[in-house]
Amino acid sequence: MEIIGSGFLARHLAVLETDHPHVTALAAGVSRTIDVGQSAYQREAALLYETIDDCRRLDRTLLFFSTASASMYGGVGAPGREDGPVYPQSPYGHHKLALETVVRLSGVRHLILRLGHVLGPDQPAHQMLPILIGAVRSGRVEVHRGACRDLIDVADVVSAVDALLRADALDEVVNVASGVAVPAESIVDHLELRLGGPLERRFVDRSSRYEVSLDKLSELTRGKAGQPFPEDYYKGVIDACLESAPGS
Known part of the structure; x- marks a missing residue:
């Protein structure tokens, strides 16, 4: 596998470098859902166009990573299925959906994976869990009442990628997530249990409940x-991240 990128996901995909020699994995681009400038989206789009051209020229399969977060499935009426309607809830979701369309219409062999919130060692500090860990350690955290998150260990993502490629899944959009919608309050509860208190919570009504179907992946x-x-899968994933977090 050729891996484009050097960030969190790319580093963990490296275990597949000697497998799937016909595949190019585009594991670079925007990795945050808020406070993203238009120039960052434009750079990711330009890199995608370049990668598509290379895959077409070299007859390779493009592995593209999209999102199965609330940014894609959080709209009312979204069933969390790859063949169902989606109502992107943020510029990030609109951006990923647009790039999915570019890939699907490109004519190259491809596999588009919509990922849940991927957790693991050495996560970027701007992503959800490191931010929450820092907030809980500070003793003050903002909790989005009514929100939920689908959390999945990066090792399970890599295993799913390997399984899909070995099954010759091509020209598909597939959810790769845990399928468990974890309330934000439960995530904070577990972090408080592990990191200690006291913890001051500020509740904000910002509902973003959603479900992610794994039927197609299976x-x-x-x-x-x-x-x-x-149902408690997320606790073990969080615990593993805490064990590898700075200052643990």
């Missing part, structure tokens, strides 16, 4: 990925 991999995760 079907395409014949059950090797996409199996139901336990």
Whole structure:
């Protein structure tokens, strides 16, 4: 696998470098959902166009990463399925959906993966969990009442990628997530339990409930990925991140 990028996801995909020699994984671009300038979106789009040209010229399969977060599935009526309607809730969601369309219409072999909130060692400081860890350690945290997040370990993402490519899943859009909608309050509760208190909570009404279907992932991999995760799966994922976090 050729991996374009050097960030969090790209580093973890490196275990597949000697596998899937026909695949180019575009693991670079915008990795935050807020406070993103238009120039960052334009750079990611330009890199995608360049990568598509290379894949067409070299007859390679493009692996493109999109989002299965509330930015894509958080709208009222979105079923969380790849073949269902989506109502992007942010510029980030609109951007990813637009790039999905570019890939689908490009004519190159491709696999588009919509990822949940991917957690793991050495995450960028601007992503959700490192921000929450810092807030809880400071003793003050803003909690979005009615919000939820689908959390998945980066190792499980890599396993799903491997399973899909080994199953020759092509020209598909596939959710890769845990399928468990974890309330924001529960995430903060677990961090407080692990990191200690006291903790001052400021509640903000910012509902963003959503579900992510794993039916297609399970079907395409014949059950090797996409199996139901336990309801408390997120706790183990968070614990693993805390063990590797600076100052742990």
